[in-house]
Amino acid sequence: MQAFETQLRDALSNATGVPAADLRIENPRDPALGDLAFPCFVLAKALKKAPPAIAAELAAKLNDELEGIEAIATGPYINFKVERGLLAKTIVGEIEAQGSQYGHGTDGAGKTIVIDLSSPNIAKPMSVGHLRSTVIGAAIQRIHDALGYRTVGINHIGDWGIQFGKLVTALDRWGSEVDLESDPIKALLALYVRYHEEEEGDPTLAEQSSKNFQELESGVDGHVRKTWKRLTELSLREFDKIYSRLGVTFDEVRGEAFYEPYLESTIERIQAAGVTQMSEGALIVDLTPIRKKMAPCLLRKTDGTTLYATRDLAAVFHRHELYDFDRCLYVVGGDQKFHFEQLKGVLKRMNVAWEPKVEHIAFGMMNLPEGKMSTREGRVVFLEDVLDRAAEEARKIIAEKNPELANADVIAEQVGVGAVVFNDLKREREKDIQFVWEEVLTFEGETGPYVQYTHARLGSILRKAAEAGEGTADPDWRALEDAAPLILRLGRFPAVLRSAAEHAEPSEITSWLSTCAREVNAWYTQHRVLGQEAGITAARLRLVAAAKSALAGGLALLGVAAPEEM
């Protein structure tokens, strides 16, 4: 598709004298009008003519020099229609040439993108809320990988902070009553909840916790640190189970604790920039020069310990020194917008040149129908349970619809997990979403399984063709005339991929996949592939293979499996 657009821009540029870069080729609102469109409004001033007149004149001129593309003036627009055989041959050819790398490129060569994703908290369960950061972040990383960027996916584990002081206190008091080995996360969660219940009536708890955290932060390798280490190990082991089901890996897994040795130098660095001051016993950076009434950023509390912001500042400097990134993306919930404004605010006050490269890629909150999720109040949905139930549901449907299927359990897992992941990626990321079981367990319509099913059906056609030895003839590309909407959709994938990267928006990929799958389904139900005249079957098979490959490529970017059968 890109090739056609370039050709049109050059031709328009030649005809008008306007630089090709200033000419925007669009998609017509109604596909019946044409495959590509050029609105003539932008030329009205330069040429001092009404857009419809320009369109008519230019269309006539272009028709003399364009081969295989027809220009049709429609009001103020010029619509372009590529000759169907040429269109099919070109797009299918591009997909065949690039295979599983279709649409990929080297746009990002030499550029580094750092992505902070997932970032669960030690001793807390991975909820469906963490799913968002993990799955969105991983998709953004794959999308950039496909465009040739060097990407660094960092899992920034929440393993530091006063709550570890609290947990150590809780373990010391009641640890003997819980079973940490069989289900550590749930046991720790129960302890955490109990701690908060009892803290009100027993002030010694808070005192002890504060002492514990001070000891932890002091670096003393004693009881507190040993307990903390054990907690992180137990938790990480649990998290890994889920990451492996989601097919997510990281280039760097570092806890906040990793930045412990960098905290002092970071604070010194900020002080050296002359932007710190003491306020009510705490060390702060005043941010009102950035925005009126903006709350200050606290670097050090009255008790001398550091905060989340301090550690994140240490981390961002460290990352910049290590990777010299072109973009540093934080895939973190929208409820932390203010935190990142503060982080960037401090960098701005320090006149750090690369501050604009740091971006908060916020996503909407996941809520339950009965209200906001709350770990403390036990109002959470565990990710593991969601994946399990989705896989079970998929297994049931397979038993019903395709009982002969080999590896049914493996495929049920792929379909179930695919449904959950796709569901999480299908809306614009900044929108809040409500977690509704029924919705997650739906496998029809705009869902992962729908796309997977379409892919499997295409695979089935190819297998049957191979058995029958069909498709060896020269393709008759004109036989794909009715497939034009599908072919055009396939042709637009490279542009969609680039747009998704620029906006850090995986939903552009899911949306393309849904539409493309719908077009595939609409096409093949009306056009039988096998057993036609040899040239026709050959052409249709080439399209089937290309569409299957493109769908698989899109799913791969999202981390969703594309089973051959289901």
Place this chain on the structure above:
RNA sequence: GCGCCAGUAGCUCAGCUGGAUAGAGCACCGGACUUCUAAUCCGACGGUCGCAGGUUCGAAUCCUGCCUGGCGCGCCA
């Protein structure tokens, strides 16, 4: 109170950053399995784009005000 984000079909959402007659899925209704997997397809129904002004050849999209919902606002992360 202040600051961000959102409001499009009964529900969940697209709408290509200002362009053509606002589109999908779900739900509901009517059709299609001796034919490459019916997790599918075809059709019908469904709209005061939150409200009111403004900017211009043109606004769901931009600016202002208001209404509604979500999130955040100094020693949690």
